[in-house]
Amino acid sequence: MARPAKKPAKRAARPAPPKPYHHGDLRRVLIEAALGLAEEGGPQAVSVREAARRAGVSAGAPFRHFADRDALMTAVAEEAQRRFRSEIGAALAEAPAGDPLKRFRAFGLAYLRWAMGNPAHFEIISSGRHFDHDRATALSRDNAELIALTKQMLADAFEKGQLRSGELKQIQITGRALVYGFARMNIDGHLPRWGVTEAEVERMAESVLDVFISGITRTTGSQR
């Protein structure tokens, strides 16, 4: 039980890249461990020591790879964001190219689904309390891109006469507040007291999105 073998199998399979020395790939393993801890007990359940324990290394080892706990959480957040974006991208790839409002809806739905399915990881990347966003440049860039994307979709929708109002910025923020709010209601355990059972969550997410979209859609006059 005292970690007798340190993964000796991995010795041979290591070429030129800056791969690590002793452990297999401690940095990576620590991030995975932290992702798991967050999933199990929420973001605040992530402790450097517990991640080290799961990786089978001493309590000080992680600090060779991360300056402090915050740096670990930043790496965790960047991994989570990568997964999140990948899902969003997949959803958009399947959405109809010519209908901006449908694409907007598909985006919102993918956002909500990922947030429902990965509450802890979603909280890490969005709550702003779990790491210093100023250090996570990749994540900030990603976010900016997504913001620009929704802005463009709304502009296109307006251009095509799909919207009944031209206050695009207000509409954009409203939509964002809506999906973020629903995601957080789920994370924060509000939905049961609002009469939404576990089984209904996904369906309600879709309904909520539709209440919003039908509210901004032009109904009178020509549609396109």
Add this chain to the structure above:
Amino acid sequence: MARPAKKPAKRAARPAPPKPYHHGDLRRVLIEAALGLAEEGGPQAVSVREAARRAGVSAGAPFRHFADRDALMTAVAEEAQRRFRSEIGAALAEAPAGDPLKRFRAFGLAYLRWAMGNPAHFEIISSGRHFDHDRATALSRDNAELIALTKQMLADAFEKGQLRSGELKQIQITGRALVYGFARMNIDGHLPRWGVTEAEVERMAESVLDVFISGITRTTGSQR
């Protein structure tokens, strides 16, 4: 600097009620200190020891009044909720009695204003991560009342023909997700990256509420 006088002035002014012994009113003072700590550094900045320090007592003293940190946070949350509800009540008292949709809007606006003005306290009562909600019965009851209140307002609005859809539950959840989401965007520091400056926040909150309300309002046909 070594706490020479333990508030000797308060000795005389204490009648029959179950007032405390040594300290003036440590329980109360600890709650106030914790509220202050949360305001300054966010809910996670609340530590039992720091609250004790601010109250001028030893590190163990708070545990005479609160079983653990969670109990302190619960008391803090209940105080915050009391203030929150008081503000909501004041707003509703000023809203027109005969127009349910206007009352609904007034409610939402009061909600948003309080959340903007007291982000840390709002987070404590709503995020669900800072104390065990099962222990806070008063708070749960309060919440249930507010939920019932919004439900009633929407039902009245529908009754009066103010709504263009009868899917009241979906509308209710959508509205809640919206205000909660906007409040959290503010707390979590999202608004700047969505192009909302500090000075615009209050106005944007109102706009967002109006985008939603105009979306659910019946426009065609008779209004009332």
Add this chain to the structure above:
DNA sequence: CCTCTATGTAATCATCGATTACATAGAGGC
């Protein structure tokens, strides 16, 4: 083969939540 550096270990420190044994100040019985 030898050295050099990246990586991991062990020991240590401060802070925090929490518990325990002890001290004390008022309240109320007598």
Add this chain to the structure above:
DNA sequence: GCCTCTATGTAATCGATGATTACATAGAGG
């Protein structure tokens, strides 16, 4: 008016955590 009793506060201590430091080691490359 004294005496005891209990609520309250203190001091010391424990275990967990983040973080730092001195030391050990394994592989790379001259």
